[in-house]
Amino acid sequence: MSIERYNARAAESRWQQVWDAGNVFATCNEDVRPKYYVLEMFPYPSGRIHMGHVRNYAMGDVVARYKRARGFNVLHPMGWDAFGMPAENAAMDNRVPPRAWTQQNIAAMKAQLKSMGLSLDWSREIATCDPSYYRHQQKMFLDFLAAGLVERKQSKVNWDPVDQTVLANEQVIDGRGWRSGAPVEQRELTQWFFKITKFSEDLLTSIDRLDRWPDKVRVMQRNWIGRSEGLLIRFALERTTTSAGETELEVFTTRPDTIFGMKFMALSPDHPLAQSAAAKNPELAAFIAECKRTGTAQELIDKAEKLGFDTGIRAIHPFDPTWKLPVYVANFVLMDYGTGAIYGTPAHDQRDLDFSNKYGLGNTPVVCPEGQDPQTFVITDIAYDGDGRMINSRFLDGLTIAEAKEQIAKRLEREVRGNQPIAQRQVNYRLRDWGISRQRYWGCPIPIIYCASCGVVPVPEADLPVKLPDDIEFDRPGNPLDRHPTWKHVVCSNCGGEATRETDTMDTFVDSSWYFARFTDPWIETRPTDRKAVDEWLPVDQYIGGIEHAILHLLYSRFFTRAMAATGHIGIDEPFEGLFTQGMVVHETYRTADGAFAAPAEVKIEGAGDVRRATLAETGEPVEIGPIEKMSKSKRNTVDPDDIIGTFGADTARWFMLSDSPPERDVIWTEEGVQGAWRFVQRLWRLVNEAAEFSREAPASRPPVFSGSAIAVRKAAHGALAKVSENIERLRFNVCIAHIYEFANSLQAILASSPQRVPDLKFAVREAAEIMVQLFHPMMPHLAEECWAALGHKTLLAIHSWPEVEHDLLLEDTITLPVQVNGKKRADVTIARDARNADIEASVLALDAIKRALDGKSPRKVIIVPQRIVNVVA
RNA sequence: GCGGACGUGGCGGAACCGGUAGACGCAACGGACUUAAAAUCCGUUGAGGGUAACCUCGUGCGGGUUCGAGUCCCGCCGUCCGCACCA
Numbered sequence: 001m002s003i004e005r006y007n008a009r010a011a012e013s014r015w016q017q018v019w020d021a022g023n024v025f026a027t028c029n030e031d032v033r034p035k036y037y038v039l040e041m042f043p044y045p046s047g048r049i050h051m052g053h054v055r056n057y058a059m060g061d062v063v064a065r066y067k068r069a070r071g072f073n074v075l076h077p078m079g080w081d082a083f084g085m086p087a088e089n090a091a092m093d094n095r096v097p098p099r100a101w102t103q104q105n106i107a108a109m110k111a112q113l114k115s116m117g118l119s120l121d122w123s124r125e126i127a128t129c130d131p132s133y134y135r136h137q138q139k140m141f142l143d144f145l146a147a148g149l150v151e152r153k154q155s156k157v158n159w160d161p162v163d164q165t166v167l168a169n170e171q172v173i174d175g176r177g178w179r180s181g182a183p184v185e186q187r188e189l190t191q192w193f194f195k196i197t198k199f200s201e202d203l204l205t206s207i208d209r210l211d212r213w214p215d216k217v218r219v220m221q222r223n224w225i226g227r228s229e230g231l232l233i234r235f236a237l238e239r240t241t242t243s244a245g246e247t248e249l250e251v252f253t254t255r256p257d258t259i260f261g262m263k264f265m266a267l268s269p270d271h272p273l274a275q276s277a278a279a280k281n282p283e284l285a286a287f288i289a290e291c292k293r294t295g296t297a298q299e300l301i302d303k304a305e306k307l308g309f310d311t312g313i314r315a316i317h318p319f320d321p322t323w324k325l326p327v328y329v330a331n332f333v334l335m336d337y338g339t340g341a342i343y344g345t346p347a348h349d350q351r352d353l354d355f356s357n358k359y360g361l362g363n364t365p366v367v368c369p370e371g372q373d374p375q376t377f378v379i380t381d382i383a384y385d386g387d388g389r390m391i392n393s394r395f396l397d398g399l400t401i402a403e404a405k406e407q408i409a410k411r412l413e414r415e416v417r418g419n420q421p422i423a424q425r426q427v428n429y430r431l432r433d434w435g436i437s438r439q440r441y442w443g444c445p446i447p448i449i450y451c452a453s454c455g456v457v458p459v460p461e462a463d464l465p466v467k468l469p470d471d472i473e474f475d476r477p478g479n480p481l482d483r484h485p486t487w488k489h490v491v492c493s494n495c496g497g498e499a500t501r502e503t504d505t506m507d508t509f510v511d512s513s514w515y516f517a518r519f520t521d522p523w524i525e526t527r528p529t530d531r532k533a534v535d536e537w538l539p540v541d542q543y544i545g546g547i548e549h550a551i552l553h554l555l556y557s558r559f560f561t562r563a564m565a566a567t568g569h570i571g572i573d574e575p576f577e578g579l580f581t582q583g584m585v586v587h588e589t590y591r592t593a594d595g596a597f598a599a600p601a602e603v604k605i606e607g608a609g610d611v612r613r614a615t616l617a618e619t620g621e622p623v624e625i626g627p628i629e630k631m632s633k634s635k636r637n638t639v640d641p642d643d644i645i646g647t648f649g650a651d652t653a654r655w656f657m658l659s660d661s662p663p664e665r666d667v668i669w670t671e672e673g674v675q676g677a678w679r680f681v682q683r684l685w686r687l688v689n690e691a692a693e694f695s696r697e698a699p700a701s702r703p704p705v706f707s708g709s710a711i712a713v714r715k716a717a718h719g720a721l722a723k724v725s726e727n728i729e730r731l732r733f734n735v736c737i738a739h740i741y742e743f744a745n746s747l748q749a750i751l752a753s754s755p756q757r758v759p760d761l762k763f764a765v766r767e768a769a770e771i772m773v774q775l776f777h778p779m780m781p782h783l784a785e786e787c788w789a790a791l792g793h794k795t796l797l798a799i800h801s802w803p804e805v806e807h808d809l810l811l812e813d814t815i816t817l818p819v820q821v822n823g824k825k826r827a828d829v830t831i832a833r834d835a836r837n838a839d840i841e842a843s844v845l846a847l848d849a850i851k852r853a854l855d856g857k858s859p860r861k862v863i864i865v866p867q868r869i870v871n872v873v874a
Numbered sequence: 875g876c877g878g879a880c881g882u883g884g885c886g887g888a889a890c891c892g893g894u895a896g897a898c899g900c901a902a903c904g905g906a907c908u909u910a911a912a913a914u915c916c917g918u919u920g921a922g923g924g925u926a927a928c929c930u931c932g933u934g935c936g937g938g939u940u941c942g943a944g945u946c947c948c949g950c951c952g953u954c955c956g957c958a959c960c961a
Contacts (some may be wrong), residue, residue, distance in 0.1 A: 342961045393949045553937045660886055672900055738898035818894040823942040825894050863941050869893045
């Protein structure tokens with residue numbers, strides 16, 4: 001019998017049409033089954049999908065198809081993160097309007113996603129650039145504003161001079177804009193902020209509850225929020241030394257225990273006290289100006305010397321009125337953390353020590369490491385920040401650091417100056433409010449108007465959405481909304497007078513902070529969410545995406561969910577119950593002699609191992625094989641999903657993406673790996689057809705007794721079923737695939753041994769073939785449907801339920817235990833599963849190999865681990 | 875500097891809660907089929923020793939706990955990632 005090769009191309013589009021026509025993956029909100037919401041991070045419509053998308057969506061689809069088979073009502077939607085800079089860049093480069101450019105890209109990518117055979121509910125598709133989406137975002141902005149969660153304030157912002165826009169702190173990487181790569185400048189602008197810091201504590205402590213998130217992400221979020229506990233101390237200033245009558249200086253410290261090691265105070269150049277002192281001291285003013293010029297670029301910060309300028313101001317030590325401390329302005333003190341002023345304890349802080357050594361301020365160690373003689377403990381170039389006991393610290397001497405901190409806090413809290421305690425305990429966070437204003441066109445308009453007489457006026461709800469105009473000029477950089485002839489001119493909704501619109505649009509991270517909620521009911525027009533739908537579907541049970549969103553997107557979404565809860569749009573505060581961050585797709589790089597990168601498609605590889613060499617396919621020019629790196633356009637080491645799907649089919653691409661590496665790790669794309677996956681597709685097709693042929697006219701009902709080989713087949717099938725089920729649940733797709741290979745090997749071996757076609761074996765083979773097809777269905781749905789039909793089924797596998805494991809089959813009557821002597825394996829013993837220990841011991845000691853290993857000695861002890869192992873201790 | 879993860883054959887990786895290390899795939903080698911190729915099938919493949927049954931060594935390095943350690947503990951080395959003048 002010869003079986004025709006599986007034609008992936010034809011079969012895949014055929015099954016995609018069948019699924020489409022049957023509306024198989026559309027999810028209904030009214031359904032009695034338990035819900036399961038699986039979501040992959042929605043893509044930016046750049047125009048083409050890349051292999052990273054294939055990996056991400058293949059994983060999500062495995063979960064979706066598996067959970068569906070498990071009887072869940074699965075929500076698995078897809079949409080487009082459609083606002084953002086590239087559309088504007090394209091508009092400037094190619095004179096295509098951003099909306100048209102975006103829509104074209106969406107259409108192209110949607111076709112690509114469809115060719116992957118993903119079980120998505122396309123009826124819920126949303127695009128964030130659609131007014132039917134962003135109008136609700138505007139509504140929520142207004143609700144947040146009313147609830148005190150939005151603020152307009154002047155602030156120093158990160159300005160990207162190339163993109164001509166403001167960037168969030170998170171979008172500044174190494175002092176450069178995350179998109180343009182241009183060095184970021186500081187500017188004072190009036191901006192809109194979401195008050196994420198209102199939730200600092202809750203965002204931090206709730207991380208503990210996210211037990212289905214990767215530890216890595218949880219740690220990153222904790223660090224980002226950056227809570228630190230300390231003491232806010234009010235230092236008195238020597239009145240005669242201040243220029244504008246200031247009497248005190250507030251300082252935040254996490255190390256109040258070192259208060260007797262203090263040598264100086266330092267102010268940020270932006271500190272008000274520094275400013276007022278500078279007003280009367282031109283040299284100081286010049287120093288401050290110099291500090292600001294240094295900028296925030298990372299290289300500069302790293303290299304920058306600690307510089308200071310003595311203001312002449314003197315602070316008074318809280319425990320000793322005669323102890324005066326010089327107040328410097330220093331370039332390393334940040335204005336926006338704590339109070340913008342610090343006290344310096346050189347012996348125990350490296351920065352303070354560098355500073356002190358430069359200006360000859362000395363140091364006094366106040367913490368002495370255990371076991372070190374305080375008399376000989378001297379600090380020169382390296383500050384000591386470890387544990388120890390207090391020294392040189394008056395009433396603190398001999399205490400631990402923790403005890404000393406507590407002592408200082410207690411004493412200073414009690415002490416009062418001008419009705420106020422001198423110090424209070426304070427918690428500080430690194431997290432800053434989220435500035436969302438962007439000077440861009442292609443984003444969600446901020447629904448605010450500015451009236452000369454009424455001031456800042458929220459756009460009335462009835463006037464929403466504030467729509468983006470389509471007639472836009474992209475002849476120069478900057479924000480085209482600002483120079484549009486009519487768009488921004490409106491009448492004040494309050495007084496009817498002349499007014500102008502806010503021309504800034506929202507950061508695109510706002511768009512992606514709530515899309516998961518909109519998917520639960522994307523049709524409702526009157527409100528952002530239907531409460532019944534969000535309450536039913538949220539939280540997302542499994543969210544899957546790249547680690548690059550570990551902080552920004554996930555933290556913003558967590559904030560947004562809380563803000564939506566505060567304004568009644570949602571009933572929960574954590575949006576994603578399970579999070580999985582998948583690794584990247586990486587590939588070798590190739591360079592020609594002139595240093596230019598060559599694409600994999602242009603390169604021909606010959607040989608293997610050490611003699612592996614590459615040439616340009618067209619010219620034969622030798623090519624150097626470079627390091628394996630993330631697929632990127634600049635390195636030209638990308639592989640186009642369309643090419644792979646066109647050549648091998650979507651199933652092969654999906655299978656390979658899931659098979660080679662653990663999903664959280666990077667996967668190396670190799671031609672050999674894809675070939676291997678493709679061979680296996682063909683092999684499965686043959687195997688299932690052979691099994692179908694073998695089991696023709698198998699009994700419809702289960703035979704009462706199975707013979708030996710039938711039992712072996714059934715054990716292999718149910719063993720694989722148990723393993724694959726377990727490992728899909730744990731998202732260990734590579735392990736699932738190994739078990740499927742193993743199962744295929746054993747089924748193939750049994751069929752190849754040409755057993756007699758007895759009814760019970762026919763039944764078992766048929767059952768095994770069906771289980772096999774169902775096991776690989778989540779990964780290779782098209783092939784699975786094709787095989788399912790080949791097995792004679794008239795209904796779709798996509799809506800078929802998952803097979804049940806027969807656990808009895810997995811229990812053997814006799815088991816083979818490894819037998820060790822002193823921890824080294826010497827033999828196996830086969831014994832009844834429920835044999836008593838005494839019997840096992842007797843059989844073990846009777847084994848020739850064990851006798852030999854014991855060499856006449858008598859065993860001291862025999863350890864029997866039930867069902868696992870026997871160890872004879874000699 | 876702070877924080878985190880990881881280190882297993884030629885390669886990707888597997889090994890539940892401490893219990894047969896190397897499943898499964900890739901590559902390689904040998905063979906079958908074929909005029910030939912492709913496809914497919916069979917076999918070998920951690921290192922060393924032995925004709926063989928088998929034996930010795932082996933999960934980055936050094937110690938420790940244990941009947942037993944890839945897995946747990948202590949100390950190193952290396953790689954990768956995140957944050958970074960945060961007081």
